[in-house]
Amino acid sequence: xxxxxxxxxxxxxxxxxxxxxxxxxxxxxxxxxxxxxxxxxxxxxxxxxxxxxxxxxxxxxxxxxxxxxxxxxxxxxxxxxxxxxxxxxxxxxxxxxxxxxxxxxxxxxxxxxxxxxxxxxxxxxxxxxxxxxxxxxxxxxxxxxxxxxxxxxxxxxxxxxxxxxxxxxxxxxxxxxxxxxxxxxxxxxxxxxxxxxxxxxxxxxxxxxxxxxxxxxxxxxxxxxxxxxxxxxxxxxxxxxxxxxxxxxxxxxxxxxxxxxxxxxxxxxxxxxxxxxxxxxxxxxxxxxxxxxxxxxxxxxxxxxxxxxxxxxxxxxxxxxxxxxxxxxxxxxxxxxxxxxxxxxxxxxxxxxxxxxxxxxxxxxxxxxxxx
Numbered sequence: 001x002x003x004x005x006x007x008x009x010x011x012x013x014x015x016x017x018x019x020x021x022x023x024x025x026x027x028x029x030x031x032x033x034x035x036x037x038x039x040x041x042x043x044x045x046x047x048x049x050x051x052x053x054x055x056x057x058x059x060x061x062x063x064x065x066x067x068x069x070x071x072x073x074x075x076x077x078x079x080x081x082x083x084x085x086x087x088x089x090x091x092x093x094x095x096x097x098x099x100x101x102x103x104x105x106x107x108x109x110x111x112x113x114x115x116x117x118x119x120x121x122x123x124x125x126x127x128x129x130x131x132x133x134x135x136x137x138x139x140x141x142x143x144x145x146x147x148x149x150x151x152x153x154x155x156x157x158x159x160x161x162x163x164x165x166x167x168x169x170x171x172x173x174x175x176x177x178x179x180x181x182x183x184x185x186x187x188x189x190x191x192x193x194x195x196x197x198x199x200x201x202x203x204x205x206x207x208x209x210x211x212x213x214x215x216x217x218x219x220x221x222x223x224x225x226x227x228x229x230x231x232x233x234x235x236x237x238x239x240x241x242x243x244x245x246x247x248x249x250x251x252x253x254x255x256x257x258x259x260x261x262x263x264x265x266x267x268x269x270x271x272x273x274x275x276x277x278x279x280x281x282x283x284x285x286x287x288x289x290x291x292x293x294x295x296x297x298x299x300x301x302x303x304x305x306x307x308x309x310x311x312x313x314x315x316x317x318x319x320x321x322x323x324x325x326x327x328x329x330x331x332x333x334x335x336x337x338x339x340x341x342x343x344x345x346x347x348x349x350x351x352x353x354x355x356x357x358x359x360x361x362x363x364x365x366x367x368x369x370x371x372x
Contacts, residue, residue, distance in 0.1 A: 052337070053174065056341055058185065060341075063349075064182070067229060067232065069221065069225050076193075082190065089190065107253040227316070227355065231348070242262075257282070263344075266344050267346070268327050269327075276301060322350060326350055326369070327350065331347070353370070
């Protein structure tokens with residue numbers, strides 16, 4: 001008699017296959033779990049988008065904490081307690097940032113004030129190169145005017161929107177409030193030291209889990225801080241190299257262009273494009289010969305190419321190098337989430353996530369995908 005049947009006066013009766021029922025239930029549970037996970041991820045992304053004013057300062061403070069933690073530990077080994085070391089580091093950081101801004105603010109403001117006239121002057125010097133394009137454009141405009149239908153002109157409505165700086169960075173009040181939040185939170189994170197790790201160890205019940213958590217936390221923090229410190233130093237080196245090249249080319253205010261190059265390097269692809277455009281415009285305004293003017297952005301591209309293709313891979317190594325697809329997707333995603341500030345923290349966040357995945361066995365495939 002076959003399994004799943006039973007003899008009775010009315011004939012064989014089939015019993016339900018319990019294994020198939022179990023498989024169907026497991027499939028339904030997996031689909032429901034995936035749906036809940038997808039909804040959670042979407043909710044998390046939209047929370048980041050709408051709560052930018054809260055999350056962005058927190059993320060910046062955490063990244064700066066990872067960047068400065070090795071220095072705090074070094075001061076602690078030298079006998080300076082963590083709260084005092086955190087205060088000294090933050091004061092030194094604010095002093096360096098304030099001095100840099102004070103020194104570069106005047107030439108930057110002067111250059112921005114002359115920007116409209118500079119654009120017109122650069123256009124005049126490129127007139128010979130633009131003649132073919134202008135002829136095509138003029139012909140297209142004539143064709144458009146010839147085929148245009150004369151309709152009654154509708155009233156024009158002008159909607160005044162936020163300024164360019166407000167669109168990118170927000171209002172001055174928002175920026176100041178965010179900076180204060182970053183500074184205060186950064187101090188508490190640096191002064192706390194290993195407080196959060198100690199609390200995590202207390203929560204875990206088993207000794208083996210405690211040891212594993214400590215090992216993962218130490219390795220992850222060390223790798224992330226090493227990456228952030230290295231990238232920051234490489235970008236500063238790039239800025240100094242660009243400043244030196246601009247000095248040799250007799251560009252005014254070479255430190256301004258070096259600082260711009262160092263900051264832009266935190267935004268891959270887009271940052272270099274902006275610097276090339278700005279240096280091209282500045283070169284055309286500064287030098288009468290077009291060849292000499294174009295040498296300015298070309299020199300920057302040469303320095304940037306050496307840094308990205310030779311120096312960074314040599315210093316960071318393959319393990320801490322991100323693949324271009326991951327960088328581009330991360331840049332687009334964080335630009336969409338938080339605009340220009342999101343573009344600046346995109347690569348550090350993606351690199352931090354990769355390093356975290358490398359130290360968690362279940363997430364190792366994601367870390368492998370993000371790497372080269």
